[in-house]
Amino acid sequence: MRIALFATCIVDAMYPEVAKATVSILERLGHTVTFPERQACCGQMHINSGKFAQAYPVVKNHVEAFEDADFDYAVAPSGSCVASLGHQHPMIAEYMGDEDLASRATQVAGRTYELSQLLTDVLGVTDAAAQLGSYFPHTIAYHPSCHGMRLLRLGDRQSDLLQTVEGAVVVSPENWDACCGFGGTFSVKNPQVSTAMLTDKVEALINTGASVCSGGDASCLMHIGGGLQRRHELLPAQATPPATVHFARVLAATREHPLILNEELVSGGALR
Amino acid sequence: MSTTFIGMPTVPGTGNLFERAPFPQVAQHELGNVQLRTNLTKATTAIRTKRAARVAELGDWEDLRDSGAAAKDVVLARLPELLTQFEAAFTAAGGTVHWARDAQEANAIVRGLVEDSAPLNEDGRREVIKVKSMATQEIGLNEYLEDHDIDAYETDLAELIVQLGHDKPSHILVPAIHRNRHEIRQIFLRGMEDADPNLGTEPRELAEASRKHLRKKFLTTKVAISGANFGIAETGTLSVVESEGNGRMCVTLPETLITVMGIEKLLPTIDDLGVFMQLLPRSSTGERMNPYSSFWTGVTPGDGPRNVHVVLLDNGRTRALADQHGRQALRCIRCSACMNVCPVYERTGGHAYGSVYPGPIGAILTPLLTGTDAEENSTLPYASSLCGACFDACPVKIDIPQMLVRLRNEGNVVKESEHGRLPKTQLDVALTGASWLMSDGRRMALMEKGLPLAKLLSPKAGIRSLPGIAGAWTSSRTIPRPPRQSFRSWWSAEHREEAREERREARDRAQFRRFEARSGAEPAPEAGPAPRSENQHETKES
Numbered sequence: 001m002r003i004a005l006f007a008t009c010i011v012d013a014m015y016p017e018v019a020k021a022t023v024s025i026l027e028r029l030g031h032t033v034t035f036p037e038r039q040a041c042c043g044q045m046h047i048n049s050g051k052f053a054q055a056y057p058v059v060k061n062h063v064e065a066f067e068d069a070d071f072d073y074a075v076a077p078s079g080s081c082v083a084s085l086g087h088q089h090p091m092i093a094e095y096m097g098d099e100d101l102a103s104r105a106t107q108v109a110g111r112t113y114e115l116s117q118l119l120t121d122v123l124g125v126t127d128a129a130a131q132l133g134s135y136f137p138h139t140i141a142y143h144p145s146c147h148g149m150r151l152l153r154l155g156d157r158q159s160d161l162l163q164t165v166e167g168a169v170v171v172s173p174e175n176w177d178a179c180c181g182f183g184g185t186f187s188v189k190n191p192q193v194s195t196a197m198l199t200d201k202v203e204a205l206i207n208t209g210a211s212v213c214s215g216g217d218a219s220c221l222m223h224i225g226g227g228l229q230r231r232h233e234l235l236p237a238q239a240t241p242p243a244t245v246h247f248a249r250v251l252a253a254t255r256e257h258p259l260i261l262n263e264e265l266v267s268g269g270a271l272r
Numbered sequence: 273m274s275t276t277f278i279g280m281p282t283v284p285g286t287g288n289l290f291e292r293a294p295f296p297q298v299a300q301h302e303l304g305n306v307q308l309r310t311n312l313t314k315a316t317t318a319i320r321t322k323r324a325a326r327v328a329e330l331g332d333w334e335d336l337r338d339s340g341a342a343a344k345d346v347v348l349a350r351l352p353e354l355l356t357q358f359e360a361a362f363t364a365a366g367g368t369v370h371w372a373r374d375a376q377e378a379n380a381i382v383r384g385l386v387e388d389s390a391p392l393n394e395d396g397r398r399e400v401i402k403v404k405s406m407a408t409q410e411i412g413l414n415e416y417l418e419d420h421d422i423d424a425y426e427t428d429l430a431e432l433i434v435q436l437g438h439d440k441p442s443h444i445l446v447p448a449i450h451r452n453r454h455e456i457r458q459i460f461l462r463g464m465e466d467a468d469p470n471l472g473t474e475p476r477e478l479a480e481a482s483r484k485h486l487r488k489k490f491l492t493t494k495v496a497i498s499g500a501n502f503g504i505a506e507t508g509t510l511s512v513v514e515s516e517g518n519g520r521m522c523v524t525l526p527e528t529l530i531t532v533m534g535i536e537k538l539l540p541t542i543d544d545l546g547v548f549m550q551l552l553p554r555s556s557t558g559e560r561m562n563p564y565s566s567f568w569t570g571v572t573p574g575d576g577p578r579n580v581h582v583v584l585l586d587n588g589r590t591r592a593l594a595d596q597h598g599r600q601a602l603r604c605i606r607c608s609a610c611m612n613v614c615p616v617y618e619r620t621g622g623h624a625y626g627s628v629y630p631g632p633i634g635a636i637l638t639p640l641l642t643g644t645d646a647e648e649n650s651t652l653p654y655a656s657s658l659c660g661a662c663f664d665a666c667p668v669k670i671d672i673p674q675m676l677v678r679l680r681n682e683g684n685v686v687k688e689s690e691h692g693r694l695p696k697t698q699l700d701v702a703l704t705g706a707s708w709l710m711s712d713g714r715r716m717a718l719m720e721k722g723l724p725l726a727k728l729l730s731p732k733a734g735i736r737s738l739p740g741i742a743g744a745w746t747s748s749r750t751i752p753r754p755p756r757q758s759f760r761s762w763w764s765a766e767h768r769e770e771a772r773e774e775r776r777e778a779r780d781r782a783q784f785r786r787f788e789a790r791s792g793a794e795p796a797p798e799a800g801p802a803p804r805s806e807n808q809h810e811t812k813e814s
Contacts (some may be wrong), residue, residue, distance in 0.1 A: 050680025183657025268734025
């Protein structure tokens with residue numbers, strides 16, 4: 001199948017390895033990956049900041065980038081960005097009086113899947129070790145991101161995939177379904193409340209004793225990783241906190257090309 | 273946001289509906305109160321767990337939610353007609369209907385009724401007893417009555433704690449959720465003239481103290497004031513559901529009963545209660561059924577109050593109703609499930625929101641009632657990380673996250689129309705730039721050419737401190753060092769030839785579409801997939 005990758009802006013600019021891992025997984029399964037080059041961002045930053053008029057060109061660009069591309073399915077390594085396509089793009093188009101774009105946006109959203117959704121529901125991956133050769137001998141604290149969990153209803157898809165990685169042990173932090181406090185511009189508009197939420201998340205993750213925290217959204221992982229790293233800077237005597245790593249990278253890791261947890265690869269609490 | 277003229281001038285809500293100061297400012301203050309956070313976490317976790325268990329028992333919970341939302345939408349669509357029907361039925365049953373446009377009008381009506389029916393005591397004041405009611409909290413009735421020589425005694429345990437502590441409610445169902453039992457004991461000892469000095473901190477003892485304190489009031493006071501959970505249009509019936517029995521005494525013992533009810537509380541028929549009596553207790557207290565459900569229809573000779581009044585309160589509800597998206601907030605049955613699951617509420621408590629309606633529902637309902645141009649409430653829609661837990665918990669499926677985002681936009685539109693389109697804050701400037709940048713992949717590619725330099729300038733262990741608004745991020749989170757190369761740039765290096773081909777095809781398809789649109793031979797499929805090239809099937813099968 002031809003699968004169009006929607007890298008998402010944060011992965012494209014900050015976590016390119018997550019997109020490369022996504023490509024690697026899909027190619028291993030025998031599919032052709034394309035990258036529609038006009039793509040930029042889902043527009044969530046503007047939508048959630050209440051800047052609908054400014055979000056409009058971003059949404060329009062995304063719809064045009066993908067409707068002109070030739071693919072069977074589109075995929076993004078992010079629950080939040082995929083959710084935005086279906087839950088917000090038509091709303092923005094309608095708000096701007098562009099009914100035509102609204103229905104085109106619905107079409108594009110209908111063909112775009114979050115990575116674990118595509119792997120599980122469409123491509124039939126049930127055993128990452130057997131089907132992808134995934135190998136990652138570490139304890140993983142799994143963080144389900146809010147939009148994947150509540151807007152896409154991903155359920156256990158991501159953690160089930162992680163569980164089938166050879167050597168991986170998946171654990172749940174206390175209050176596993178609580179928001180990490182990122183919320184896009186919430187983190188700068190209400191920095192104290194956001195930090196209070198992050199602090200609890202960071203403590204819960206450290207208490208699992210896991211060596212990495214994994215999830216499906218680079219943005220939340222950047223937030224959590226930044227908090228874990230800051231805690232480590234303030235309390236250097238304590239054990240190294242878990243590094244954050246996107247589940248695509250865990251699935252892409254193999255015995256031949258392992259993902260090694262070393263200082264070199266960890267920056268700002270995030271494995272890159 | 274588009275509003276619809278529904279045949280009535282809309283009046284903005286007044287009363288206890290305004291934030292005291294911008295949310296982030298008050299939140300920061302409240303976050304510093306460790307006792308408050310401990311109390312809140314403990315209480316919300318307990319209610320949350322109970323609710324989840326009770327909801328899980330029902331196989332048709334999602335169907336119930338759909339029914340609840342649909343029933344309320346019908347009410348909102350037929351509101352003028354149902355209100356008239358209710359008025360006729362209530363009057364026919366011997367009650368008197370009063371209409372109040374806003375808080376002032378409602379307060380004045382209630383005061384007049386109390387002055388007509390409650391005797392003066394030896395201090396020259398009048399007394400009323402009260403059932404817990406959000407509508408009367410909303411209009412600030414107690415404070416207003418006090419100023420007019422009327423003492424209103426709250427009879428709900430938690431409301432009593434709040435009243436005796438000269439405090440404000442911080443939760444719509446558990447108004448004293450921010451207090452623990454040691455604090456409650458202190459409040460009782462200070463505020464109850466008849467409290468036993470040896471009072472302990474056991475919930476049983478505290479409840480007993482309030483029971484003794486209130487008993488005399490129930491038996492001697494001539495006038496009671498209540499809110500209503502439901503009003504039945506067909507029969508003119510009013511209803512209060514509660515846990516302590518104080519409500520039952522208030523609506524049966526006094527001679528005069530005055531109910532203040534928001535106009536959105538109507539249901540068409542008694543049968544409609546079937547859904548809501550399942551949704552409400554499970555969502556609010558995590559019980560299958562609440563202990564006391566009282567229903568009364570006008571005056572029953574020889575039984576209960578002889579003078580029965582209802583004050584139908586608008587106070588911004590018509591305004592919210594005229595908002596085609598915002599009107600869903602009027603489905604709210606005040607269960608408080610959204611605040612019990614909200615991570616922001618759990619940390620700041622209800623006082624941070626200023627309005628009597630705190631938490632997620634408060635963050636949308638308050639500005640919808642007062643008008644988004646009320647400067648005071650402009651920060652409320654931002655008091656959420658948009659995690660969506662509230663929407664999941666809402667028994668009437670109010671899409672709170674989407675409404676928050678719409679209200680943020682509406683606030684920005686109002687601001688821009690008043691102060692011009694120029695960006696005002698650092699965040700505005702950043703977002704304006706980002707809109708331009710992120711609406712074109714080529715601009716993104718250009719920007720990403722700066723990554724090697726950014727990497728060079730960043731410390732190896734990440735960025736710990738940035739100036740300006742970015743400092744709000746780095747105050748508690750380190751930013752990773754940027755990568756040397758973006759994915760886009762890596763991809764185009766790896767797939768130069770393919771990319772060229774891809775671009776050519778995309779151009780052809782776009783041209784074809786334009787040609788089709790111009791020629792108008794056949795209206796271009798509005799949303800159909802892009803016309804596919806001939807080799808489509810080959811690719812697929814390979």
